[in-house]
Amino acid sequence: MAEGDSNGSSKPTVTPYREALDALSSLITKRSRADKSNNGDRFDVLFDYLKILELEEAISEMKIIHVAGTKGKGSTCTFTESILRNCGFRTGLFTSPHLIDVRERFRLDGMDICEEKFLAYFWWCYDRLKEKCTEDIPMPTYFRFLALLAFKIFSAEQVDVVILEVGLGGKFDATNVVQKPIICGISSLGYDHMEILGNTLAQIAGEKAGILKDGIPAFTVPQPDEAMNVLEQKASELNVHLQVVEPLDAKLLNGLKLRLEGEHQYLNAGLAIALSFTWLQRTGHHEFTHMEKASSLPEQFIKGLTTASLQGRAQIVTDQYINAESYGDLVFYLDGAHSPESMEMCARWFSLAIKEDSQKTTFNYPPQNNSESTIELVQEHHNGRYGKSSMQILLFNCMSVRDPQLLLPRLMKACASHGVYFKKALFVPNTSVYYKVGSHALPPTDSQVDLSWQFALQKAWENLIQSNKGGEVKHAVAVCEEGKENTKMSGKTCENSAVFPSLPFAIKWLRESVHRNRSVHYQVLVTGSLHLVGDVLRLVKK
Numbered sequence: 001m002a003e004g005d006s007n008g009s010s011k012p013t014v015t016p017y018r019e020a021l022d023a024l025s026s027l028i029t030k031r032s033r034a035d036k037s038n039n040g041d042r043f044d045v046l047f048d049y050l051k052i053l054e055l056e057e058a059i060s061e062m063k064i065i066h067v068a069g070t071k072g073k074g075s076t077c078t079f080t081e082s083i084l085r086n087c088g089f090r091t092g093l094f095t096s097p098h099l100i101d102v103r104e105r106f107r108l109d110g111m112d113i114c115e116e117k118f119l120a121y122f123w124w125c126y127d128r129l130k131e132k133c134t135e136d137i138p139m140p141t142y143f144r145f146l147a148l149l150a151f152k153i154f155s156a157e158q159v160d161v162v163i164l165e166v167g168l169g170g171k172f173d174a175t176n177v178v179q180k181p182i183i184c185g186i187s188s189l190g191y192d193h194m195e196i197l198g199n200t201l202a203q204i205a206g207e208k209a210g211i212l213k214d215g216i217p218a219f220t221v222p223q224p225d226e227a228m229n230v231l232e233q234k235a236s237e238l239n240v241h242l243q244v245v246e247p248l249d250a251k252l253l254n255g256l257k258l259r260l261e262g263e264h265q266y267l268n269a270g271l272a273i274a275l276s277f278t279w280l281q282r283t284g285h286h287e288f289t290h291m292e293k294a295s296s297l298p299e300q301f302i303k304g305l306t307t308a309s310l311q312g313r314a315q316i317v318t319d320q321y322i323n324a325e326s327y328g329d330l331v332f333y334l335d336g337a338h339s340p341e342s343m344e345m346c347a348r349w350f351s352l353a354i355k356e357d358s359q360k361t362t363f364n365y366p367p368q369n370n371s372e373s374t375i376e377l378v379q380e381h382h383n384g385r386y387g388k389s390s391m392q393i394l395l396f397n398c399m400s401v402r403d404p405q406l407l408l409p410r411l412m413k414a415c416a417s418h419g420v421y422f423k424k425a426l427f428v429p430n431t432s433v434y435y436k437v438g439s440h441a442l443p444p445t446d447s448q449v450d451l452s453w454q455f456a457l458q459k460a461w462e463n464l465i466q467s468n469k470g471g472e473v474k475h476a477v478a479v480c481e482e483g484k485e486n487t488k489m490s491g492k493t494c495e496n497s498a499v500f501p502s503l504p505f506a507i508k509w510l511r512e513s514v515h516r517n518r519s520v521h522y523q524v525l526v527t528g529s530l531h532l533v534g535d536v537l538r539l540v541k542k
Contacts, residue, residue: 017115020122021102021437027142028437043172049140049148050177052132053125058155063283064178065275066521068166068208069187071342072221072268075260075310076187077165079272083304084161085110086351087288092154094175095165096143099312099534102437105146113153121153140174143167147174161279171210184211184218184240185271188264189227190341191406201226209234217241217282219274221267245274247413248305252297256306258355261314262335262349269305276301312336312533314349316357319540322511330514331357332521332540336530338398340406346527347414354390354523355422390521394425395506395536398528400453407528410466422525425461425497426506427454431535454499455492467495503532507539 014022046071050056065080067073074095081093106113114123125148133139140148147167154162164175165343186208189201205227212218218240220231228244235242247266248258258265274320279288288298297305312334319330331355337346392415398407429449471516492499500506 007013016119020119020126023126024102024142024145025437026121026141027145029141041172043176045137046138046140046144046148046174046177049129049144050151050277052128052137053148053152055151055155057150057393058181059151059178062151062154062162062178063160063279064162064164064181065183065185065279066164066166066175066178066181067185067187067275068170068173068211070186070190070204070208070218070339071262071345072187072271073165073185075265075268075313076271076275077163077186078260078308078310079269079305080185080275080279081107081163082110082308083272083276083301084163086300086304086307087276087280087285087298089160090158092157092159092162093165094147094148094150094154094163095310096146096167097530097534099530100147100538104311105310106150108153108157108159117153117157121156125149125152144174145407147177161283166208166211169207169210171207173211176211179213181211181213181216182282183275184213184216185275186211186218186220186231187268187271188221188341190339193222202230205230206234212238212240212242214238215240217243217278219245219271219278221245221247221271243274245270248273252295253302253306254296256302256451259306259308260310261316261353262345264345264349265314272305273297276304295316312530312536314346314353315533316353317537318542319507319511320542321540322514326511326514326518329518329520330510330524332524332526332536334393334526334533334536336533337527338402338529340410343407343410343527344414344525346525347411347420348418350525351415351418351420354392357390387442388519388521390523391517392420392422393522393524394422395524395526396457396528397428397430397454397532398457404457408457408460408464409413411527412468416468422496425458426498426509427457427461427497428503429454429501429505430529430531431503431538449501450495451492451499451501458492458494458499460495461497462494503535504539505535 006229019238050059066079067077069076077093077095081091084092091107092108094105095107096105098104103112103115106118125145129139129145129148139145140358145399150164164181166173166175170176189205189208191201191204201224205223209231212234215238218235220228220242222228222244223231231242234240248269250257250266258269260268277289278313280286288300313336315334317332317334318328319332333350335342335346337343363386371478394411396408398404412422429451481506498506498509500509510522510524514520526533
């Protein structure tokens, strides 16, 4: 829909939702380190915002589960929400980041908040803050505003339980305005966001432990000693009973599987079960807690664990826009892993998943052109029944604050240990931009894109290939040439890798490759960045 001007030209109508997203985008600023030197990036101003929005009493009455961690906190929160919803409670879940739509961050009873409610609550908060904020109390930054909005939504919707995922760190995170949660959880700790949280596991653990509250029980999972020592020390100082939970025993699911894929999810599920049982106990719902020590789980817990869903974590999506005759031959394996430890877990999941997928595809996709020339192009993972071969491709990007020398070797080594080798690695900039919210937030035109970081990632990958070429990875010496293929589509192509100036070009290349190689089943691992995962989902999922 468009409206014309006096010159006869037209421009798209700005919808109420886009107007809200533009207002939200105005709050995005460069992240700075929140520490003692700047009073947690003026953490105390959050309490001024709560006064302006009249949320102090509402938050004090919420029955909150607060979860921090480096890896698995989003999955833990998702499991916990699903368990308690299946126990009959009205749930509010706040997570980050979103992949496609900002409304994903706010779930009511397991569903993203609807556009109508989002707009009503958004403008209620935004307009009051805009009216009352001053030079001393400026408008909240992007994530702080979203956290405040979450509290408003969950208060107005009168949910029974609020599950809050920490955005970054813990001590100075906007969610940490909560003074008296019912229970706290800390998922697996590792190295991430070091430029903000610190360079050692002890420093990172100290930031995460900032969510612990005096006398409020807490659970964590097995941690490296350096991190566990800090958690135990902080818990002791605050009179917190800190318990360590073990991974869920798969036998307790009565033959069913966790909906969230990957071995590591059993650890997150174990933490979610402990958080749920304790929340039920501390809020007086003892009809479920009698089974806490039993050798079985309540059926509501099993249903919650086996139906919980979270986009972008161990998610498998078939390209839904490819032409009909090639449908099913381009499959994306999406996981937003972006730390060394999660890279390893992602690689293990991918390696096992593609083997399952290959077994399934033998029944679904008969061969079309099994020529020798085509077979030479692929990794030799044969689907024996019909002669189809599968090729593994890596589609990767990560933020420039992360070290590819820590991420890529862990990924390659873990895949190789399962006999999985990537035929090609594709490096692309993210489509979405950090200073805009919404699917209309498009990047600069291709000629303006700075690909220096993608070239650095490519170089790191090629060096890894060369260091392994004496082993299982049988590749010729990589010779990179500018524009060796289509100069409009590829910034730089090597034997084992390619840089594309935009994600749509990379997806187009993949689709054309599938069309050219009808006897090949393409399995594309998308990882390194949740932003990249969201961008891919926009392009391949209806």
